[in-house]
Amino acid sequence: QSALTQPASVSGSPGQSITISCTGTSSDVGGYNYVSWYQQHPGKAPKLLIYEVSNRPSGVSNRFSGSQSGNTAFLIISGLQAEDEAVYYCNSYTSSTTWLFGGGTRLTVL
Amino acid sequence: QLQLQESGPGLVKPSETLSLTCIVSGGSISGINYYWGWVRQPPGKGLEWIGCIYFTGTTYYNPSLKSRVTISVATSKSHFSLKLNSVTAADTAVYYCARHGVSWGFDPWGQGTLVTVSS
Secondary structure, three states: OEEEEEEEEEOOOOOOOEEEEOOOOOOOOOHOEEEEEEEEEEOOOEEEEEOOOOOOOOOOOOOOEEEEEEEEEEEEEEOHHHHHEEEEEEEEOOOOOOEEEEEEEEEEEE | OEEEEEOOOEEEEOOOOEEEEEEEEOOOOOOOOEEEEEEEOOOOOOOOEEEEEEOOOEEEOOOOOOOOOOEEEEEEEEEEEEEEEEOOOHHOEEEEEEEEEEOOOOOEEEOOOEEEOOO
């Protein structure tokens, strides 16, 4: 069971938008609308940003949005702010009734 | 407000069993449609789902760890537990407990507890 594929790093300037991809297979990402995204700051527990591909929990900024095309899911962060600098992880339910994380993407705000 | 808190030894010897407990407060561990799971993160690395349990006792495990993992639940005591046997240095990680659904994501999380495997 290999981790979902994410870019190791992305960067952007304040105010810009960035997109992080998360690629899996038809047995996980592509088979269900069950992708979630997490933000993790150093030394902290991950925080849920998006669930079911594009739904935001209460309290999460609407600058965070999600989408999916085939076996790839996307996290879009608009209006980048310094506080968005963190590591982002995707997760998907799989056909084996397991859950699979991506390798993580480090976001640098320039 | 639902809160989770991990507890257990911070140091385990190689070949021994790692045992952690997650105490659930502010809500019921018997809620339908929720799974109670464990996730770990080796120092400087990414997240790895270990496994989860439904309040009925049904368990699901990461295939790569399945032979060494046991997750159990004590609904009457509002906690669930993780046992990982035959540990090696590769099992050194921050271990998190979290509630999750099939589709609803992992939320909330415990604060995490660092477990070091060393003699």
